[in-house]
Amino acid sequence: MTEKMNEVEKETTESEEVSAETATLDAAEETVTTSNESSEEANEESDEKDQKISELEAKLHEEENKLLRVLADFENAKRRATLDKEALNKYKAQSLLTNLLPVLDNFARALAVETKTDEAQSIMTGMDMIYRNLVEALEGEGLVEIETLDKEFDPNFHQAVMTGSEPDKPSGIVLEELQKGYMLKDRVLRPSMVKVNE
Incomplete structure (x- = not known):
């Protein structure tokens, strides 16, 4: 009888160990899944950020070009006004x-x-x-x-x-x-x- 009890205890212990290992594996799989999901989310967020950054850089470049054109127009108008004034005086x-x-x-x-x-x-x-x-x-x-x-x-x-x-x-x-x-x-x-x- 003691042997049977020992066997039952042994089976119970093995069963508990298997359950614990299964739980550990499930937790690991869940962690990996969560990690993969968060990695995908992070990649999507990173792609969105990169896209916004490139859009903002394009807008900045366009605004800089507009500013340079306005400055060039201003310099040309200033130069023309100076030449007109000199011709008028001359x-x-x-x-x-x-x-x-x-x-x-x-x-x-x-x-x-x-x-x-x-x-x-x-x-x-x-x-x-x-x-x-x-x-x-x-x-x-x-x-x-x-x-x-x-x-x-x-x-x-x-x-x-x-x-x-x-x-x-x-x-x-x-x-x-x-x-x-x-x-x-x-x-x-x-x-x-x-x-x-x-």
Whole structure:
């Protein structure tokens, strides 16, 4: 009987050990399953985070590009405004000088008249002084007379209104200036009217 009891106890103990091992295996499987599930969840969360990060990086890059374009536009507008201001300052006297060119022409014509009396000569001397003062003032504003005589014809500075023929001079040379031309610094206000050799 004791042997039977021992066997029963032994079987019970073995059965308990098997149950314990089974429980341990079940717990291990459950842990592995839970671990796999949490690993999958972690991978999904990681993928979502990576996707959000790349979306945010793309938006940041786009905003940086917009900012760079706006800055470039601002710099261009600033540069254009500076150039416009410089041109305005440089050529501010253009309309006044253009209006005074006929006055210079009339002075030159009046001074070309020959005087016969002392009284007329003194008037001409006074007019010559006024003319020189006017020319100096206009030159101070940037007015420059275009040189023409014995220069090669240049359509940028000269306007040919007549042609002549002088065999001792090369073709295309200005023979005579009919009306003076003027420039304001580097801009032509009025081209010279000239007679050009054929």
